């Protein structure tokens with residue numbers, strides 16, 4: 001039963017003590033989230049992993065790219081485990097390394113050495129390594145602004161992987177005009193842009209989040225009409241139109257903090273992942289909070305980490321036969337760390 005599983009997890013946690021560390025993303029289910037030793041957004045989880053030197057086992061409750069990042073940032077003798085290997089990220093899957101190398105070749109022919117690659121941490125270790133060896137950095141939704149600004153101190157233009165929306169929203173916030181942004185289509189292997197090439201400041205990889213794409217201008221229209229006092233706050237993985245129509249936009253940490261400091265009785269429609277929205281609703285009974293899309297939008301891959309998978313991976317540790325180990329090879333890790341460190345020292 002659920003209770004038996006929970007009790008067994010508690011037992012194992014106390015048995016392993018500080019040898020075990022369970023970082024947990026805010027999008028995780030409550031049944032798993034309750035066991036988090038640390039919770040955070042993707043930036044906080046990267047920072048936390050980089051600091052932890054005690055735990056032999058890091059059982060990562062999040063998705064594959066986050067576990068890879070944790071492995072890259074922890075030491076050789078620390079083992080990172082992902083309770084379900086199917087917990088991937090459809091956005092990270094939208095940029096593979098072959099497409100990226102091919103795109104880079106073409107872009108170098110078009111623009112010479114004037115582009116700096118940046119990648120959202122929601123990308124594979126191989127993409128982070130590509131970015132690292134080409135002088136670029138990772139970004140998260142919490143520091144994209146800062147990192148894009150930095151990128152323009154390095155080169156005239158940027159290639160932003162793999163989320164076109166975070167890239168577009170961030171660049172727009174910094175005053176770059178939409179008409180100076182191009183889109184790279186990795187499937188067609190072509191640059192989507194109408195004007196003269198030299199005007200391009202930002203090249204956006206044509207990827208997106210399959211959760212945040214479900215928040216639409218229609219949802220906003222509906223809330224404005226039926227809840228005129230409601231503040232609308234969305235994650236910058238939502239498309240540009242939605243971000244512009246919303247009252248506020250920002251990372252997971254930003255959304256949590258904005259609602260925390262909002263006055264009692266205030267009303268909010270949130271455009272982000274379902275488990276987080278539900279937790280915010282539960283934590284603030286004094287405020288009226290709804291999901292911007294009434295369907296509530298779950299991240300199916302985040303949700304693959306559930307109680308049975310968490311328990312299973314912990315039992316395997318206790319029995320000395322760890323499974324689902326996430327190990328990034330040294331060559332990739334050494335290059336990826338360059339990109340991560342350029343971010344972490346500025347974040």
Ligand code: 13P
Pocket residue numbers: 040041042043122140141142209237251252253
């Ligand atoms: P942050 O944790 O950086 O807000 O990103 C949200 C997300 O989609 C994680 O996969």
Ligand code: SF4
Pocket residue numbers: 063088089090091092122209210211212273299300301302
């Ligand atoms: Fe990937 Fe979107 Fe899920 Fe985050 S919410 S893990 S970006 S699919």
